[in-house]
Amino acid sequence: MNELTTLVDWSRAQFALTAMYHWLFVPLTLGLSVIVAIMETIYYKTHDSDWLGTTKFWMTVFGINFAMGVATGIILEFEFGTNWSNYSWFVGDIFGAPLAIEGLLAFFMEATFIAVMFFGWKKVSPRFHLTATWLTAIGASLSALWILVANSWMQYPVGMEFNPYEMRNVMDDFWALVMSPVAINKFFHSVLSGWTLAGVFVIGVSCWLLLKRRNVATALRSIKVAGWVGLIGILATLATGDGSAKVVSEVQPMKLAAMEGLYRGECGQSITAIGILNPDKKLGDDEQTYLFDISIPYGLSVLAKGHTDEFVPGIEDLLDGIELTQEGDTIKGVSYTERIERGRAAHESLRAFDLAKAEGDTTGMVLAHADLKKNFEYFGYGYFDSVEEAVPNVPMVFYSFHIMVILGGYFLLFYLVVLFFVYRREKIMTSSKLLHLLAMISIPLVWICSEAGWVTAEVGRQPWVIEGLMPAKAAVSDIPAQSVMVTFMLFAVIFTGLLAAEISIMLKYISRKSKENIDNAK
Amino acid sequence: MSTYELLQSYWWFLISVLGAALVFLLFVQGGQTLLFSTRSDIQRTMMVNSLGRKWELSFTTLVVFGGAFFASFPLFYSTSFGGAYWLWILILLGFVLQAVSYEFRKKKGNLFGPKTFDAFLCFNGVIGCILLGEAVGMFFFGAEFTVQKGNLLDASSPAISSWASTHGFEAIFNWKNLLLGIAVLFLARMQAAFYFINTIDDVKAQKKQRKEVLINGATFVLFFVVFLIVLLLSDGYQVESDGSISVVANKYFHNFIDMWWSLIALLVGVVLVLYAYVRTIMSDEFKSGIWYSGIGTALVVMSLFWVAGYNNTPYYPSLTDPASSLTISNSSSSLFTLKVMSWVTVIIPFVVAYIAYAWYSLNKKPITQEEMNDESEHKY
Known part of the structure; x- marks a missing residue:
């Protein structure tokens, strides 16, 4: 392996490590901030001190988690410079703007009002406090908006032209970036998946309280708020997921083909609901793609193109530049x-x-x-x-995509079941150990689902950092691979240590508070 | 002056404002280095909580400073961050540890114990101040890099910016950069003491912090004066009308003379900092040092940014290849991008206003031992 390849691999590994750690905390921040804001709103409207206790309980959990999101976020921003310096110049004119706007519009809002949210209970009026809580939630979502606009632009570069004098791309249409279909889908898909995740988290923890028969009223109250937030979240996530698939089929057909492990496509292409890839399958050979699969006829044509008989190209079709018409004629594109x-x-x-x-x-x-x-x-x-360099890692993309989709479907069912029981069969909700265990097991599953989504999006677009314009190997900094290896290890150890501390603090806190009367807050 | 040049100057001005805000807010980092100056748990808790309500602001200002630099001068982002790799990584490491330490330090189950998190805060304070100061030191004393945009077409080695093989350690151990780094550290410590005096209502703490002002302020003045003398006596690069780079003796001294407003900002800033220093030492009743010193610090930092980047001065001189030096014109974003972002900056007064209002709301009542012992209050 040559030096450049090693450097690219370590740089990618470091970015993946940081991004995946960051995404452990961000969706919980996005969703929990909304749940806490709704709880405080109910308290503000009803003056019911029970709701104050519930609000403060989840707000503390929010604070413990928030810190880690901030810690991992700063590294991501600066890694564009430290590890991807060529990228920073080649497209900095376009990519930097959303990042700066993010800081100015969103980060300051979040940073300012979170301090009021935590320290302002006895210092500011209830109305100002509630406003601060909502502004923290809005600030968090706005932060996500701008970085997702930037990410979407990497997947679907629009609104710019190349300037050969300076050897870089320059922006010529800001709104094309912001309003790109990839950006719109990605924003709602990512932010609302945070609602889904936080909902499952709150319900899972509440079910643990129910299992232990502690603070039952708090738990049921929390499940109701989290259930609705999560249901809205999962419905919107599924809808925008469908939208994303259609957009991906247009702008990143190679990614779509990898998501499905599709080597040769056809008109009326089926979709694999569950499948095990054949590890011996190589590009261009006649081996079977799957060892086992259950497929839905016409599924992929409908998902990607909206019609049963449309052609969906596979990896080899794309490499050959081949498309089929509905009549079965071959159209030769650019191989x-x-x-x-x-x-x-x-x-x-x-x-x-x-x-x-x-x-x-x-x-x-x-x-x-x-x-x-x-x-x-x-x-x-x-x-x-x-x-071959233009083909992403098919098994990783295939499995992560399918894990995401299967778990996504499960969470829709989960929310419907939980809401049904908490409103219609409260006794069963309170006493069913099976329900409680199911909700608790769902906590790690929702994180797996969420991370799998990002693996699909980011590994699926490889080898590009900017689709069609710049592969990862042209984007790296001029640093020794060993240096990046050392910093990778350093961050891996630190992030893991701090994650362990966060989980430990959270468990201790939840366990301790469960033995007190949570509603009895001052 | 063309619109493009005007916008480049405007964005350099905004960078200077963000830089000034960041150095002012480094009192949070300075304060973190003072935590171990007391053994009393309650005293330390009051200090942590005084800083803890502002740590996100200094952290966010650093993030926005980076983001704004990326958006307005991407060639700097590309060259400096990828080049002085270790310097920036160490800075980031400190801030990562800071971000969790406030929230985690006193929480049960934090695995590493409160002292470890306090040590993290101290590490962030020392490293953050010194290395950020040194990073700015390179604006004057240069760095060892080259920029060859044509490298982009070399598939085996495409990076356009190359740096000395030490990747930032050479900058860390450069004595001139260190002068500024150490000056920033002691400035931040002095400002932190001013801030504690302003926000902690406790006789013992007040007395102790006035001593800290005396010692740290004197050390700061010593290092800053030496830095200023070295700077004014240093040669600097100048961009000539044909685009070539020439070496000019006492370049920064000339810049202060050519741009009288930056000299005034420097002098007024210095006077304000000294005023805060002297009055705080002389009077036990004086608690507003942080504001005089803060405004003074901001003025001094802005004046330094101005002489670094205006008046045809490359703000990032290359010691390896002067022609590779970065100027506000050769490293900036396009006219279109600068215009778009300039429109966004109209919200800055609004942002400043809500930060000021929230600051005022939270700082109305000073921190007391009673508040720290109140179980119903959120504390660090």
Whole structure:
């Protein structure tokens, strides 16, 4: 393995580590902030001190979790510079703006009002306190908006043009970034999945209280709020998930093919509901894709294209640049071999432009620029040595996608069951150990589901950091791979240690409070 | 001046404002280094809680400072962060530990014990102040890097910015950078003492913090004066009208003279800091030192940013290849992006207003031992 490959791998590993740790805490912050705000609103409206106790209990849990989200978040922002410095220049003109706006619009709001939320109970008016709690929740969601706009732009780069003078892309349409279909779907999908996750967390912890027969009223009250928030969350997550699949089929067909482990597609393509991939399957061979699978006929055509008889290309179709019409005729598009050639031609044109610029040859610059424009669409492909490099890790994407979808379906059922019992069969909700255990087991499952979603999105778009324009290997900093390896280990140890501390603190706190009367808050 | 140049200058001004806000708010970090100056648990708890209501603000200002730098001068982000890798990683490490330490330190089940988290806070304070000061020191004393945008087309080694193989350690151990780093540390400690005096209502704490002001203030003045002398005597780069870089003797001294407003900001800032220092030492009744010193600090920091980046001065001089030096014009975002972001900055007064209101609301009542012993209050 050469030095560059090792560096890219460690840099990716470090970013994945940070992002996955960050996402352990962020969805809980997003959802729990809303749940706490609703609880405080009920207290504000009813003046019922029981609700104050419930609010303060969950607010403390929120605070314990929030700190870790902040800690892991700062690293992510700066890693764009420390580990992906080429990326920072190549697209910083576009990517940096949402990040700066995020800080200005959202982070300050969150940071300012969270202090009021925790320390202001006896210092500010109840109305101001409630406003601060809601502004903390809104600030958290706004933070997510801007970073998700930035992430979506990497998956579907729009609103910019390439400037060969400076060898970078520059923004020319800000609203194209913000209103891109990828951004809209991703924002609602991610933020509302946070509601789903926090709902399961609150219900799971509340069920533990019910199991122990402690603070039953608090638990039932919490389940009702969390149940509704979570139900809205999961319905919206499923709807935007469907929207995302359609958008992905348009703008990242390779990712979609990997999500389904689809090598050769057809019109009226079925979707694999459950499947085990054949580990011996290689690109271009005749091996079966699955060892075992249960498929739904026409499912993928409907999911991706909205019609039963539409063609969905597989990985090999995409590499060959082949599409089929509904009549079965083959349409030849641009194959990946051609994309690589045209990408290299784009590199040559840019090189010629740079040389002409250095020599002050304006005619040469104009000609080279015109050539560059013809092939710039495939600029990123020019970095590849072979077409295989353009294919993501199929098993990882396939399994993470299916885990997410199956668990997503389970959580819809979970919320319906919980809401039914808590409203219609309260006695069973209070006493059924099976229900309690189910809810508690669901806590780790919802985290697995949430992380699997991001693995699908981020591994599925490999090898690109910016779809079609820049692969990961062209985006890295000029640092020794060993340095990144050391910092990876460092962060892994620190994050793991702090995660252990957070979980331990949370368990201790919940356990201690469960033995007191939670509603009896001052 | 074209619109583009105007916006580049505007964004450098905003960077200077954010830098000033950050250095002012580093009193949180300074205060964290003072935690071990007392053995009394209640005294330390009062200090932690005094700082704890503001830690997110200094943390967020650093994040926004980074984000704004990325958005407005992406070539700096690309060059400095990827280059001085270890310097930035150490800074980040400190802030990661800080972010959890307030919330975790007193919580049962925190696995590592309160002293460990207090040590984390101290680490963040020392490392954060010194290394951020040193990172700014490179704005004047330069760094060992080159920028070759053509490298982008070299598939085997595509990075456009290359740095010295020590990747930031050379900057950390540069004595000139260290002067500024240590000055920032003692400034932050002095400011923290001012802040404690302002926010903790406790006779013992007040007495102790006035002593801290005396010692840390004197140390700060010593290091800052030496830094200023070194700076004014240093050579600096200048961008000539044809775009070439030349070396000018006493460049920063000339910048202060050429841009009289930055000299005034520096002098007024210094006077305000000294006023806060002297009055706090002289009078046991004086509690507003943090505001005089804070405004003074902000003015001094802004003036330093101005002489670093305005008047045709590369704000990031390359010692390896002067032509690679970063200026506010060759490292900035495009005209379009700067325009978009400039529109967003119209909300800054609103942001400042709500921060000020929340600050006022939480600081109306000073911290007391009674509050720290009140079980119903959220505490760190």
